[in-house]
Amino acid sequence: MVVALLTDFGTKDHYVGVVKGKILCGLDPSQYPVFVDITHEIPPQDVLKGALTLFFAYKYFPKGTIFLCVVDPGVGTERKAIILQTEEHTFVGPDNGLFSFIIKNEPIKACFEIDKEKVLEPPYSSTFHARDLFAPAVARLIKGEDLRSFAKELSKDELVVLSLPEVVETEDGLLVPVIDVDRFGNLITALHQSACLRRFKVLVNDKEVPCVPSYGYAKKDELIALFGSEGFLEIAVREGSAYERLGIPKVKIVWIG
Template identity: 35%
Template sequence: MAVYFLSDFGTADVYAGVVRAVLLRRAPGATLVDLAHDLPAGDIPHAAVQLYAAVPHLEPGGVVLAVVDPGVGGVRRALAVRGERLWYVLPDNGLLTLASELDPPQAAWALEPARYTDGPVSATFHGRDVFAPAAAHLAQGMPPEALGEPVDPEGLVRLSLWTAEGDEGEVVTFDRFGNAITNLRPRERPEEAHVVGRRLPFRDTFADVAEGEAVAYIGSSGLVELAIRGGSLREAFRLLEGAAVNLHGPEEEPPPLEIG
């Protein structure tokens, strides 16, 4: 069975590698796929967007091990969740908010490490001691009931994020190129997008505008993204998460687009 591993552990330290080692030691027949490990540290909304983008491409029946856990050692729950297509092992901190729109949770269990591992549990490294052994358990086809008590999947923590098929949304996060990722998922391609008083034409790809020009497009995850060809829209527009984005235009004529 495939295990898909997403984290903010980075690659400069051993954390991600140790989690991989624990998982493969416990489930030697598993196929381990690294989705990403250089996510912004503790940025749950960003991780939620990345998980949303990945889920449609993962093999049904696989296990998603997602560890972006700024609340590690606190009161947040550790969960195993069964979706319609995939299993998820992760902290209950909103990571599933967007992915659950694509793969609705059907059942969930609160992880109790004493039930499935006999080693010590670090207060600061649940990725190694709590989540990896649970993911290995599921990857071997073992029953989730052995991991802990069932909990209501309707009670999972949700961020104030959602995908919107209408004309109004917001910037959720940015990729490493400075492109803005919104929560807008239009059914048809609009003519333009508006953010912080700027009008951006909708195009199919960056190549459809000149170097240094701003553009809106449907990203590979199906969400509207905003970018500058060859530059960082985040820096050029001084844009922040939560900035309003609309696809129908401002009430007044916007000022000319000036970049820089």
């Protein structure tokens, strides 16, 4: 069993280790999972960044993986604690939009709200649900307990889903919003290569930039466009930061012919 973790906890403090330890405390040693850290460097409280990072990562994990995802500015409030099941994976975390792109892109087999009264054990903290609520729920999933023994079923329509800026069609092409900035300063847009079935050129702040297969085809410090590893159009600078150079620019696709 694989448990993949994604949080905004960082790695300087004890939080991540404690969550893993709490999961193990609920299990027999023969049931211990393999822990994989997707990242713990989501900017604090940045639910959208967490949702995008999860979306880019989850498909590379084996069937049966449990994803424990916690970017939770509403911890301790009435926001729901949820479990989502798809055909291949299970997702555990707060109902605050963190699973938006899973909900939008995967058939959801079942949704549940964790019953806090059946999972929380005193003493517990209203500020550390990752340890006191989500980790015990994950342990119970690993043990194969019936979800209905500690959670109640929800409708998918009840879940919080974030909205992203969308690609907009124009007379001669597409206006393409930037939705993310990675650690290299690459600007990741909402345009997937599957939408580009015609020849096109890329304009950044109304100036054409070359579209290349990979970074190595550009000169050092050259501004370029390319489709990144997840298939989304990116604006980048070879061995530099497009974000530092441009901020969030206007990006446009113009059809040719």
